[in-house]
Amino acid sequence: MKDEKIRWGIIGTGRIARAFAEGLKFTTNGVFKAIASRDYERAKLFAKEWNIDLAFGSYQEIAGSDEVDAIYIATPHSSHAENSILSMQGGKAVLCEKPFAVNTKEVESMISESKSQNVLLMEGMWSRFPPLMDLLRDWLDSGKLGEVRTLHADFGFLPKDRNPQGRLFNPELAGGSLLDLGIYPISLASMILGKPSRIETIANIGETGVDEQAAFLFSYTKGEIAMLLSSLECETRQEAFISGSLGNVRIHKQCWKPQKMTFTETNGSNVDTIEMPFTGNGFNYEAESFGNLLLDGKKESPIMPLNESLEIMRQMDQIRRKWNLVYPMDKQ
Ligand SMILES: NC(=O)c1ccc[n+]([C@@H]2O[C@H](COP(=O)([O-])OP(=O)(O)OC[C@H]3O[C@@H](n4cnc5c(N)ncnc54)[C@H](OP(=O)(O)O)[C@@H]3O)[C@@H](O)[C@H]2O)c1
Missing domain, CATH: 3.40.50.720 (NAD(P)-binding Rossmann-like Domain)
Known part of the structure; x- marks a missing residue:
């Protein structure tokens, strides 16, 4: 350097x-x-x-x-x-x-x-880089939640600009809720539960030909289930709930910008809310992490590995195939 x-x-x-x-x-x-x-x-x-x-x-x-x-x-x-x-x-x-x-x-x-x-x-x-997510990964690794069995996560908002030429709705720019918003809950599911063995999905395809909202149901080899949602039609809860055999974690709104979570012990009295407000606007965490990797001569991130990004893209391709949603880039 x-x-x-x-x-x-x-x-x-x-x-x-x-x-x-x-x-x-x-x-x-x-x-x-x-x-x-x-x-x-x-x-x-x-x-x-x-x-x-x-x-x-x-x-x-x-x-x-x-x-x-x-x-x-x-x-x-x-x-x-x-x-x-x-x-x-x-x-x-x-x-x-x-x-x-x-x-x-x-x-x-x-x-x-x-x-x-x-x-x-x-x-x-x-979303993977703020300090709250380091703590969540520690909790998952240490077994605080027990065996994770389900995940609910959603990201929907109502864009002010519904310009059909804009990047959110224009198929030429790969618009739609899946690639813009659905990727957050899908990436969270990947981080927590790994690769799904089965994917079911429903989408509302709008006038421009892209998905304006969609639901995704993932299942995994040990029977775990993730219920995920993305929407460009309404503001949703924007929260994530991870439920395990020993307890559950709620990542509060806006879970894609994670700063607050609550652990609740199963059948117990232990409830713990943790708040970790951002220093900066949040983009600093991924930039800092990337900068450290570069200074250390690393070629990929252990927090967002290349094979995982590839696998997430495979899942989103599979989802779009189920909807017959083809972008111009897919034909090249
Ligand atoms: N991490 C997050 O929270 C977050 C939030 C929003 C968006 N994003 C991602 O960031 C990317 C950009 O989103 P944005 O909201 O910043 O979009 P945007 O406001 O539309 O800006 C995109 C920029 O890309 C350039 N560009 C190059 N080719 C273009 C084309 N064919 N049409 C339009 N612009 C083109 C333009 O800059 P010049 O013409 O000046 O080169 C334009 O200003 C998206 O992939 C989105 O998923 C991430």
């Missing part, structure tokens, strides 16, 4: 690019260095807003810049694979927003590129 701190570049100038830039302010090992847009004027405005010097009018330029160590991909799902591969070909470590890509084939090509370039690659499933 040329500098003491990781020099971050961001591809894309939308909503989440801003959230990540804000998060970087709260890291100890990273600094926001460069922004890239498809439009140079937009990049310059963003750079001015964030008080940085380097603005690029193309994604190629940031990928090739020797003033950047790591690139955060903040473009619509449909561009994740292309932008990640371009960045890795420029020798950059890549943190790519969720969903990792649109389908399994794309994720395989990203992983293959990371191996051939020997660079760090990680899916930006930011």
Whole structure:
């Protein structure tokens, strides 16, 4: 590493690019260095807003810049694979927003590129990195809940902008609730219960041809069950309930931004509520973790491993096949 701190570049100038830039302010090992847009004027405005010097009018330029160590991909799902591969070909470590890509084939090509370039690659499933999730993993590993038997988790919200051309509803941009929101409960289920042996699903496909809400029922080899939900039609509870033989854990609203959980002992009097408010906006935790991996010369994250991102994408492909929802990217 040329500098003491990781020099971050961001591809894309939308909503989440801003959230990540804000998060970087709260890291100890990273600094926001460069922004890239498809439009140079937009990049310059963003750079001015964030008080940085380097603005690029193309994604190629940031990928090739020797003033950047790591690139955060903040473009619509449909561009994740292309932008990640371009960045890795420029020798950059890549943190790519969720969903990792649109389908399994794309994720395989990203992983293959990371191996051939020997660079760090990680899916930006930011919900896994806040301190509360470290504690939850400790509880699960230590058997505090006993054997986990069920998981309920949901993520639904009502977008103000229902523009059919926007990334949430446009099939050309891989819109729909599954890839945008369903991935959170599905990723949580993967972290807690592993790979499902069976998947059942129902979706409401809207006018633009993408799933506006969907339910997912997963079962596992020892009979465990996960009931998961995503919606772009209404605000849901946005909570997760993990129930085991010895107790259950409720991750309170907004469970995808985890800061509060309650453990309740089965048939007992022990109720314990833990609050761990974010320092920063939450994006700092994944950025800090990624930065530590990069400084240590690691090529993937133990918290969000590449094989698990691939398996989650396989599950989402399987779900879409059941609905006959095909994106243009699937035909390439
Ligand atoms: N972790 C989270 O909590 C969270 C929350 C929201 C979104 N996300 C993820 O972040 C990604 C971006 O979401 P967002 O809400 O930031 O989207 P957004 O506001 O629409 O911004 C996307 C940016 O990507 C660039 N872009 C490149 N190709 C594009 C295209 N064909 N159409 C539109 N924009 C294009 C644009 O920047 P330039 O034209 O300037 O290059 C645009 O500003 C999504 O994959 C989403 O899943 C994550």
